[in-house]
Amino acid sequence: MIGWVGISLGAAAAYAAFRVFAGYPARTGFATLARREIAFVDAAADTLYPQGAGLPSGVEARIAFQLDGYLRLVPPRMRLLMRLLFFLMEHATLFLPAPGPRGRRRFSSLAPEQRAAVLEGWRTSRRVPRRLVFTSLRALLTNGYVADPGVLRALGLAPFAIETPVCEADLLYPPIGRPKSEIRHRAVTAPSDGRPLDLAGPRHPAYVGSER
Amino acid sequence: MTAPPGELRVFAEYDRDFVETADVVVVGSGPCGAVVAKELACAGRSVVIVEEGPPFTPAEFEIDGARSMARTMREGGLRATRGYVMPTLQAICLGGGSLVNSAICVRPPDFVFDGWSEHFELERTSGKDLAPHFEAVSGFLGIAPTPDDVQGPRNLLFKAGCDALGIPAEPIARNVRGCRGSGECFTGCRSRAKQSMDISYVPAAMRAGARVLTSVQVQQIRASGSRVSGVSGQVVEPFTGRRSHRVQIDAKAVVLSAGVMATPVLLQKSGNLANRSGQVGRNLQFHPGTMVTGVFPDPVHPEFGATQGYQSLHFLREGFKLETFWSPPTALALRMPGMGIALKRRLAELPRSATWDAILSCHRSLGTVRARSGASLDPLLTWEFHPEDVKILGRAMSVLAEILFAAGAEKVIPGVHGLPDELHTPEEARILATREWRATDVTSGSTHVFCTTRMHGDPAKGVVDELGRCHDFDNLWIADTGVFPRCTSVNPMLTGMALAHRTAKAI
Numbered sequence: 001m002i003g004w005v006g007i008s009l010g011a012a013a014a015y016a017a018f019r020v021f022a023g024y025p026a027r028t029g030f031a032t033l034a035r036r037e038i039a040f041v042d043a044a045a046d047t048l049y050p051q052g053a054g055l056p057s058g059v060e061a062r063i064a065f066q067l068d069g070y071l072r073l074v075p076p077r078m079r080l081l082m083r084l085l086f087f088l089m090e091h092a093t094l095f096l097p098a099p100g101p102r103g104r105r106r107f108s109s110l111a112p113e114q115r116a117a118v119l120e121g122w123r124t125s126r127r128v129p130r131r132l133v134f135t136s137l138r139a140l141l142t143n144g145y146v147a148d149p150g151v152l153r154a155l156g157l158a159p160f161a162i163e164t165p166v167c168e169a170d171l172l173y174p175p176i177g178r179p180k181s182e183i184r185h186r187a188v189t190a191p192s193d194g195r196p197l198d199l200a201g202p203r204h205p206a207y208v209g210s211e212r
Numbered sequence: 213m214t215a216p217p218g219e220l221r222v223f224a225e226y227d228r229d230f231v232e233t234a235d236v237v238v239v240g241s242g243p244c245g246a247v248v249a250k251e252l253a254c255a256g257r258s259v260v261i262v263e264e265g266p267p268f269t270p271a272e273f274e275i276d277g278a279r280s281m282a283r284t285m286r287e288g289g290l291r292a293t294r295g296y297v298m299p300t301l302q303a304i305c306l307g308g309g310s311l312v313n314s315a316i317c318v319r320p321p322d323f324v325f326d327g328w329s330e331h332f333e334l335e336r337t338s339g340k341d342l343a344p345h346f347e348a349v350s351g352f353l354g355i356a357p358t359p360d361d362v363q364g365p366r367n368l369l370f371k372a373g374c375d376a377l378g379i380p381a382e383p384i385a386r387n388v389r390g391c392r393g394s395g396e397c398f399t400g401c402r403s404r405a406k407q408s409m410d411i412s413y414v415p416a417a418m419r420a421g422a423r424v425l426t427s428v429q430v431q432q433i434r435a436s437g438s439r440v441s442g443v444s445g446q447v448v449e450p451f452t453g454r455r456s457h458r459v460q461i462d463a464k465a466v467v468l469s470a471g472v473m474a475t476p477v478l479l480q481k482s483g484n485l486a487n488r489s490g491q492v493g494r495n496l497q498f499h500p501g502t503m504v505t506g507v508f509p510d511p512v513h514p515e516f517g518a519t520q521g522y523q524s525l526h527f528l529r530e531g532f533k534l535e536t537f538w539s540p541p542t543a544l545a546l547r548m549p550g551m552g553i554a555l556k557r558r559l560a561e562l563p564r565s566a567t568w569d570a571i572l573s574c575h576r577s578l579g580t581v582r583a584r585s586g587a588s589l590d591p592l593l594t595w596e597f598h599p600e601d602v603k604i605l606g607r608a609m610s611v612l613a614e615i616l617f618a619a620g621a622e623k624v625i626p627g628v629h630g631l632p633d634e635l636h637t638p639e640e641a642r643i644l645a646t647r648e649w650r651a652t653d654v655t656s657g658s659t660h661v662f663c664t665t666r667m668h669g670d671p672a673k674g675v676v677d678e679l680g681r682c683h684d685f686d687n688l689w690i691a692d693t694g695v696f697p698r699c700t701s702v703n704p705m706l707t708g709m710a711l712a713h714r715t716a717k718a719i
Binding site for chain 2: 047048049050052053054055069070073074075077078081116119120123128131132135138139142143144145146147152155156157158159160162164165166167168169170172173174175176177178179180184191192193194195196197199204206
């Protein structure tokens, strides 16, 4: 009898764990983010930056892809904190359910309006730690959003194309991680003449065109 | 393995443990360390500069703000204080913060130094005493006011608003030659116009014979009795921080210019050196910054113009300084309230927006720097925003809103919890001046850090004397803004360099 109870409880626990922690779709092209994290970031990205207002949506801006690259650059301790943030936000709705039916699901499984209500709750909370969590999440997602060249292009804020003069220091320093035998330049060029950049002039090649 | 005079060593060239000898080893290549190194090398001393970060060339600059910070800042640019949670930054690259700051060079008014002298028993640190040192640094770097033709509308609107209200304002003096107004100071100047240390003082030091060891982390100051004999550390790989070969530098004098947050950690990890006063790592002060954005009816084209081109020093005695501001849109977008379509609409207004900031003199808001356990030099920072200083923050934001409306803004976005997301008239904006402020209502940030190894005339109350020599040692010196006894009320780089210039003359 106890064996059947144990088996039943174990099966229920396994099912619950599966519903909470597994069942995320596989994704390719990501080096750092786990599939659970990608699902959460995509859901949060389209809640913070939905379709409309003449700018790309969060998913169109490939926020998850940008964050995947960003996480590779930050130190391990910070990477861990970010992952904990994603984990917390993805699963907090199991304990603080979203409004409406079936609100006690992980964030990425909620309906769009439920996600918006959840994030709005964190944003406007009277509790400072909750607002800090929201601010941290929004900071990360916004970093990813404006890292997309298409967003800056749509905003009209693409960086200028600039011809970089070669100065004395450029004859001293090799590319990072390379020996001095690989210093790129052998002679200085005329320094900047202080001529103001032209607003109608060319913009940085990485931000020109329709490619993201 | 000893590097020849004028030699720069980079990570790819270290293949074994090694020992260097010098008259003076300077730990850190930021604005203060670079000045000390260049002056000593020009005086004929054998100098080694040790820098944990790598040299960056324009090909390695990241235009995207977050990626740039992840590569040039310690802790990926995500460092924050505990207590009051405030982001703060420390660079890790040749040239230190000068590579990624906005080149502001402001000389504090005399009342700042008079206050230092009065409260910290200093006898040779008046504005007049320091004048020759300010002039030497200013002359070398070509510091000059930002010219009008690279101000751009974003900066000139600030002048217009101040003029309309009768508030004195002026172009910001900067260490720049040939600025073209790209607004990219914070991610590295692709015009090579900014005279950051890596293209000014460090090459000058090398020409005078200084050796530069990059990608070397100093972990220990070697001391015996009242003298130090050098430093030891390890080679670290750029970006990953992986440690490898051991490095020892024997020197007749050691100058710590590792910055306000790393210098005290280094002293603590070296056996709590230079701390008979108990002041190492205490008295941490910031200039917390806050921003207000105004949206104008016509395009402002904020991406063009000097990153920070105009300022007002009018309110310094009240405890704040006002500046114009531009950064990669990452940082600006962070302060925008709301989410969803409302947030995107505000983002779409960025081309019609000007964001201006205030930095606050917060003498009453104090914190500490402590070493973490383990090998890391990353500090544990605590800091609390004093209620009286929070009131100054409210006053500063109120003045910024007034100037924005006077300049023609159709609305102002304060970014304050508990306030409307947008204020549409000067009358509505008065709430910034009249409300009860709590520190947690607004997110501040700060890159100006001070006082953790403060100077004091009394060895029982400070870490260094007014020339920068540690009270407890004959040949251990500190040259960074940690020696300030109080914050400067204005951007600290120039003052730090002037004090470092004086320290070099004293060594």
